[in-house]
Amino acid sequence: MRYRLALAILITSTASAQSNWEGADMPYLSFGVRQLYADTIVDQLLATGPIAIVNDFNTPVIANFKSGEWSYVQGFGGGGLYTSVRFGDTLVVGGYFHTLADEPINLLAAWYDSTWHNFGQFPSEGVVRKLRVVNGDLYAVGSFHTVDGSVCHGVAKRVGGHWEGLGSIDYPIGDEPIVLEVCEYQGNIVVGGEMNPIGLGNDLMQFDGTNWLDVGGGLLGGVGAVTCLAVYQNELYVGGGLYVGAGSPGHGLVRWNGSSWSDVGGSMRDIYGTTTYNASASSLLVHDGKLLVGGAFGYAGTLHANQFAIWDGSTWCATGDSIGGTVESMAFYHDTLFIACTDSLDGQAVNYIGRWIGGVFEQVCEQVGIEELLEESVLPIGIGPLVSERRSLFGLPDGSVQLRVFDATGRLINSEVVVSSAGRALMHTGTPVPGMYVVEVISKTYRGVARFVSTQD
Incomplete structure (x- = not known):
């Protein structure tokens, strides 16, 4: 990719x-x-x-x-x-x-x-x-x-x-x-x-x-x-x-x-x-x-x-x-x-x-496919539960990182730059429809991927 x-x-x-x-x-x-x-x-x-x-x-x-x-x-x-x-x-x-x-x-x-x-x-x-x-x-x-x-x-x-x-x-x-x-x-x-x-x-x-x-x-x-x-x-x-x-x-x-x-x-x-x-x-x-x-x-x-x-x-x-x-x-x-x-x-x-x-x-x-994204050699990151339309991410490098959220079809639904401190950052996801989502985190020297499942009605 x-x-x-x-x-x-x-x-x-x-x-x-x-x-x-x-x-x-x-x-x-x-x-x-x-x-x-x-x-x-x-x-x-x-x-x-x-x-x-x-x-x-x-x-x-x-x-x-x-x-x-x-x-x-x-x-x-x-x-x-x-x-x-x-x-x-x-x-x-x-x-x-x-x-x-x-x-x-x-x-x-x-x-x-x-x-x-x-x-x-x-x-x-x-x-x-x-x-x-x-x-x-x-x-x-x-x-x-x-x-x-x-x-x-x-x-x-x-x-x-x-x-x-x-x-x-x-x-x-x-x-x-x-x-x-x-x-x-x-x-x-x-x-x-x-x-x-x-x-x-x-x-x-x-x-x-x-x-x-x-x-x-x-x-x-x-x-x-x-x-x-x-x-x-x-x-x-x-x-x-x-x-x-x-x-x-x-x-x-x-x-x-x-x-x-x-x-x-x-x-x-x-x-x-x-x-x-x-x-x-x-x-x-x-x-x-x-x-x-x-x-x-x-x-x-x-x-x-x-x-x-x-x-x-x-x-x-x-x-x-x-x-x-x-x-x-x-x-x-x-x-x-x-x-x-x-x-x-x-x-x-x-x-x-x-x-x-x-x-x-x-x-x-555009992503070639969610399956390919998940199969690539990347660093794992932790992701917390949904609280007030935000989720916490853990295990990140400190500084500015680019976040991108994709749905199960590979469609980009959110893109933002956040600042990570002590390995942690908050990601805005809103309240997505039920389904599986993939989060990609990129900086100049780092790339990590996590997934989460939304069960919100």
Whole structure:
């Protein structure tokens, strides 16, 4: 079993615990950020979404973080901003705005030669939801029927100096798609969103250069929308409103290996650790050999992971933090992870963008199994009866130790740092439901395990 705990910075229930996150101090008005994008060409972090200087979100701005300072790009009118990307020496932005610098420009614009330009004839009705550069090609996806005179049904590719649709897709009359994400997998262009193409399944499809095809027979029932895609360890990861109760192989996040679907480590789970209610991945980011997952969930597999988790291909890890709302987007800027969140991080008010100030991300990792935990070579510790929702532990080293309590399924139900004196410490357990529990105690030079049985009704 592997342990990747950074003991000095673990989130705990003690008053002295320090958050791994802090607000990024964006100074502008906002009620959410849709996308964070690290523009490495000019060394800046761009935030797009409902962000404004005055209380008028029909005139949004791009928030720009550079050299530790925030600034903004203005001039957009008649709507909002969703996305940005660097394409060669050109910065491209998309959304549902209709003017830029008082000139009529719909949905998408480009900055080059020190000024803004129209970058395609998009319709006045619609939204560019996401811009991606895939294998050197620029793609725009969203809810727009045509671009540059080409029917595209929400998926367009930049070819030379114009946009083209990809292939031909049939949709029911009046049922235009909302495409939310695009990537490449095994040589094909894959798109996800709220889509109901005739004969291609729901919300996920791929283009092989000539035709649109389903992916693995299509996603099974209960799909709300595919909101994020990523390729990790040669598998396609698909996140969104997926429900195991409706037949999906996973809840909130699934993966496709080219021949079969499977869940991801026991699925994303709701705040109760179940798949009864919605729990979904909204943002995926591959970094340093790990898949970072942001979204709206309470657990990743059996591990308590509030809106943010780390997957290494076999095991879930978490940071122990409390992130309010949903993690909509993630980006690294100067080796620091920034997240688009809501207005709360570990109980502290933030303005919809947070940044990581902790150490390694994998601070608490899922157990392989309770049986394996008990069978490992560890030091025994004594454990006392339940008194006022606490139990005494005996035989510990003096000083700060990390306590973790697991139920019989291996689900983490409590994690805290306590200070042991004269070999003794108090552990808060609450009044757990009847059953067997395992307590793990870790310090830099010590690891002990005990078990107890709760008989409380």
